[in-house]
Amino acid sequence: MTALIGLSTYMEQTVMGLWDRPAAVLPRVYTDCVIGAGGAVVGLPPQPPHPDAIERVLDGIDGLILTGGKDVDAALYGERAHPENDTPRPDRDAWELALVRAAIARDLPLLGICRGLQVLNVALGGTLVQHLPDVIGSNRYSYGNATFADNPVITVPGTRIGGMLGESLTVKSYHHQAINHLAEGLTVSARGDDGIIQAVDIDGMSFGVAVQWHPEETPDDLRLFAALIEAAQR
Numbered sequence: 001m002t003a004l005i006g007l008s009t010y011m012e013q014t015v016m017g018l019w020d021r022p023a024a025v026l027p028r029v030y031t032d033c034v035i036g037a038g039g040a041v042v043g044l045p046p047q048p049p050h051p052d053a054i055e056r057v058l059d060g061i062d063g064l065i066l067t068g069g070k071d072v073d074a075a076l077y078g079e080r081a082h083p084e085n086d087t088p089r090p091d092r093d094a095w096e097l098a099l100v101r102a103a104i105a106r107d108l109p110l111l112g113i114c115r116g117l118q119v120l121n122v123a124l125g126g127t128l129v130q131h132l133p134d135v136i137g138s139n140r141y142s143y144g145n146a147t148f149a150d151n152p153v154i155t156v157p158g159t160r161i162g163g164m165l166g167e168s169l170t171v172k173s174y175h176h177q178a179i180n181h182l183a184e185g186l187t188v189s190a191r192g193d194d195g196i197i198q199a200v201d202i203d204g205m206s207f208g209v210a211v212q213w214h215p216e217e218t219p220d221d222l223r224l225f226a227a228l229i230e231a232a233q234r
Helices: 028-036 051-059 090-105 115-123 132-136 160-165 223-233
Strands: 004-008 010-016 019-025 040-044 063-066 110-113 149-155 168-173 186-192 197-202 208-211
Touching: 004 028, 004 090, 004 223, 010 090, 028 040, 028 223, 051 090, 063 090, 063 115, 063 223, 090 110, 090 115, 110 115, 110 223, 115 197, 115 208, 149 160, 149 197, 160 186, 160 197, 160 208, 160 223
Parallel strands: 004 040, 004 063, 063 110, 110 208
Antiparallel strands: 010 019, 149 168, 149 186, 186 197, 197 208
16 A cells, blocks of 8 residues: 655745745655655645644654754744744744654654754754854855755664665755754764764654755655655555
8 A cells, every 4th residue: 555645844925826825835856756755645734733633634644754944943942043043933843843743652654854853853852053154164064045065974883874875875955953962762873074963763663764964855866765655554
């Protein structure tokens, strides 16, 4: 049976023909990768995170992808926002924090991508580096202007990410934030050559991983999506 994968979506002001209004949207590359890896997709737009709504949504899917997007509100991990941070999106933050906590609790196969990694870490009590150039002295992870940066990633032997992706790979980056304090319940499974955390495994899950890069931007390598779908089918 085809696995049905739920993908969190953006809520953005969007022009569609004559209409210019808020809409639930997601770049097609995400859905193409899931479909290309053998899954089916359903969008999960931001909505009030009532417990019953969360449970009904998760009852209907076989796996969950937390997609990229705007910065997580720094107030959610007890800090004042950096001047370079995006304007907070409280609707999306609340919805995705609730989704990921509930997905972990029921051992629903889970993949976090970029913002998705950061949502995961904050949901479990971790914090973020709010502006990486202040720490590493360069913008190597985010050139801006919708240009993805190529960066090396070194995986940790014995981790789920390491087993899936091998010892090292070059990835597509577009982020100015990263994990600072690692939440309890997560294991670092990859770092950049500068030590920045680039992926984690979720302890105790049958399949739970998150990456700081954008695997949907390398559609010739669907290993992460295929592994999620395989776990979802089980």
